[in-house]
């Protein structure tokens with residue numbers, strides 16, 4: 492199967508299988524729409540990133556922090572714990588999931604451009620490993636809370652290295668005009684360094700940058716490493732000691748279409764090592780411990796969404812051609828990425844051998860707006876019919892995690908498949924869940 496599917500997905504006579512279980516059986520047992528996650532694939536990908544970091548950086552390998560925002564549940568946090576990765580959380584809610592999974596708190600790294608006082612307090616109370624500082628206000632909040640609790644908190648400073656990463660504008664994060672971090676170019680980063688040093692309750696370990704998401708070339712990560720290391724050299728020159736840690740964030744792109752070339756760990760890490768080593772040589776600095784934070788590259792390809800087709804409508808286009816509008820039983824409430832970022836997906840009929848005569852189609856959801864599109868342009872069988880199942884691969888990252896209840900549609904379940912067995916790890920929302928908030 493193409494790289495857009497997880498490794499245990501296969502097809503036979505038009506039927507899609509995951510770890511030997513047919514899509515039709517899964518739909519019957521768990522209903523649609525539903526997300527199916529290949530547990531072994533998730534663990535394999537987590538370990539591949541960890542092993543590649545260690546292979547490239549040796550004793551200078553820091554942590555691979557799995558970015559919870561891509562998708563987290565208590566069960567998934569346990570898998571991350573068992574594969575000995577760290578966890579990047581960016582809200583109190585994500586931290587709560589980690590704590591519920593008994594995730595070792597020293598392996599948790601806390602992000603966020605607007606952490607509330609109570610989020611900071613809880614993080615320090617439970618003993619998170621690192622807080623990644625994003626504003627001057629936050630420095631004072633951390634210092635005050637750590638002081639009250641009689642603790643010292645390790646931090647990294649999140650820096651914006653001024654890079655235009657080649658990705659959608661909403662998910663690029665390291666150019667100057669952005670809400671995240673301290674700009675190196677404007678002097679804000681240095682100001683933050685000086686501010687942090689005023690507080691004995693704060694232990695500044697190093698710098699962090701995350702340049703954006705779904706990036707398909709390694710060049711920009713190297714530029715970020717250069718700029719952060721240059722500032723580490725300035726730190727050494729001013730204060731006579733070296734910062735020990737560098738976190739280069741996540742953002743490694745995956746294949747959504749068979750024509751996409753994903754970034755593999757074996758390609759990313761040697762190139763990061765090369766950039767870090769050269770910059771350190773240039774400034775005669777020791778190589779710091781380097782950490783990364785992949786989210787999408789771990790969970791993205793491990794999941795697919797299974798929908799049932801409800802209606803099919805032929806629409807005549809202005810140029811005289813036509814298009815099949817294929818409506819599925821989910822839509823923008825379980826995958827907002829198409830309408831938000833213009834993301835492209837592929838899909839396949841998963842329950843039978845459909846006609847090989849393909850026609851221009853658009854897969855749309857059941858929501859009340861025209862922008863409710865799952866796949867904008869796709870050639871699908873002309874004989875697609877209500878009751879058919881449609882599988883859309885690579886929906887693991889930012890699918891369920893960005894799901895909403897728009898139009899009071901309950902959010903779909905996540906079903907884990909391992910060794911030929913399927914089990915619900917996050918159940919489908921019910922009508923009672925939806926009505927439960929009304930007073």
Ligand code: LLP
Pocket residue numbers: 558560561579602662701703704705740741742743784785786787788828832888889893
């Ligand atoms: N570290 C930090 C500080 C981040 O902000 C992010 C993602 C990551 C790591 C993980 O990035 P990844 O490896 O998953 O690309 N909703 C958007 C993506 C937003 C990414 C936000 N930050 C999407 O669906 O494409």
